[in-house]
Amino acid sequence: MGNSPSKRKFNNKSRKDLNKPESQNSLESNNETRLKTSSCLIPDDIETERLQQSHYLLKHLFDGNFLSPIHELLNSGPCKVLDLGCGPGTWVLDMGSTYYSNKNSVFIGIDISPTFPNQIKPANTQFIQANILDGLPFENDEFDFVHLGSLGLSFSEIQWTELILPEILRVIKSDGWIEFNEPGSSAINSGPYYKNISDVHNQEMFMGDINPNTVFKFKEWLLSNSRITNVHEEIRYVSVGSWDENNKLGEICHENFNTYLKVMESRLSKHLNINLKEYDQLVTKFFQECNELKTQFPFHCIYAQKR
Ligand SMILES: C[S@@+](CC[C@H](N)C(=O)[O-])C[C@H]1O[C@@H](n2cnc3c(N)ncnc32)[C@H](O)[C@@H]1O
Numbered sequence: 402m403g404n405s406p407s408k409r410k411f412n413n414k415s416r417k418d419l420n421k422p423e424s425q426n427s428l429e430s431n432n433e434t435r436l437k438t439s440s441c442l443i444p445d446d447i448e449t450e451r452l453q454q455s456h457y458l459l460k461h462l463f464d465g466n467f468l469s470p471i472h473e474l475l476n477s478g479p480c481k482v483l484d485l486g487c488g489p490g491t492w493v494l495d496m497g498s499t500y501y502s503n504k505n506s507v508f509i510g511i512d513i514s515p516t517f518p519n520q521i522k523p524a525n526t527q528f529i530q531a532n533i534l535d536g537l538p539f540e541n542d543e544f545d546f547v548h549l550g551s552l553g554l555s556f557s558e559i560q561w562t563e564l565i566l567p568e569i570l571r572v573i574k575s576d577g578w579i580e581f582n583e584p585g586s587s588a589i590n591s592g593p594y595y596k597n598i599s600d601v602h603n604q605e606m607f608m609g610d611i612n613p614n615t616v617f618k619f620k621e622w623l624l625s626n627s628r629i630t631n632v633h634e635e636i637r638y639v640s641v642g643s644w645d646e647n648n649k650l651g652e653i654c655h656e657n658f659n660t661y662l663k664v665m666e667s668r669l670s671k672h673l674n675i676n677l678k679e680y681d682q683l684v685t686k687f688f689q690e691c692n693e694l695k696t697q698f699p700f701h702c703i704y705a706q707k708r
Pocket residue numbers: 439441442443444452453456485486487488489490491511512513514531532533534549550551552555
């Protein structure tokens with residue numbers, strides 16, 4: 402780790418050119434503020450529970466907590482793992498417990514909101530409260546694996562490409578892996594209610610400077626980066642609702658989706674210009690439609706290696 406000047410903290414002042422006219426400086430500082438401000442949902446109790454449920458949904462869907470080929474390293478270590486935007490820390494806690502017998506591994510979660518546990522947690526886990534957009538409080542080449550779960554709707558494209566991805570590449574070791582687990586949007590067998598809700602959700606995201614299709618960008622960004630190799634993407638589908646009797650994940654997906662639509666109800670109903678009762682009716686019709694049409698919802702896992 403050494404003494405390199407690597408722990409990054411982006412500094413407004415250092416970026417300002419004092420010879421520039423004040424108006425230009427304030428324009429730049431507005432842009433900088435925009436770059437570093439999250440317009441994301443900070444998890445409340447309902448969202449926290451939903452995130453915990455999503456963790457187990459994804460774990461079952463992908464037959465484990467990750468697809469990157471790092472099992473051996475995790476078992477024999479030393480292996481240092483980072484979960485960015487860890488939320489309640491469910492992934493970190495699960496990984497910490499799973500690989501507890503390897504005393505050389507450590508699992509670190511970082512989030513702007515302290516919804517993660519502080520006291521009761523496996524000894525090989527740590528949590529840090531920090532804003533990712535201020536730069537990551539780690540040395541260069543520190544991590545063997547960086548995981549990001551459901552963060553696609555938390556940051557704008559420019560935040561991803563200018564701040565977050567360069568920072569991830571800085572803190573991952575050469576040969577280390579980066580992995581994104583992300584809900585998709587292009588459902589199979591979706592109908593008009595799905596389209597209606599999805600369209601209004603997308604418009605709401607665009608208004609907050611978030612690209613609702615960021616999930617499709619991750620692979621593209623990784624492929625176009627010369628410091629990245631071995632790029633993979635796997636998409637798996639879950640039935641929405643109880644139409645597939647053999648797949649219990651469908652009911653969990655329904656419940657999870659329903660909670661998300663509840664969390665978003667004030668924003669989406671306002672956008673649709675309908676009251677909450679009408680919004681509830683719309684959501685009910687949406688799930689009836691999913692059962693009738695046998696809708697399947699995609700989840701993406703994108704992983705790659707740093708050269
Ligand atoms: C949709 S949640 C995903 C949480 C977790 N990865 C999971 O899958 O359960 C997005 C998380 O990103 C965190 N977040 C958003 N902006 C952030 C920032 N600027 N710095 C650190 N964390 C941030 C939020 O607090 C939230 O916990």
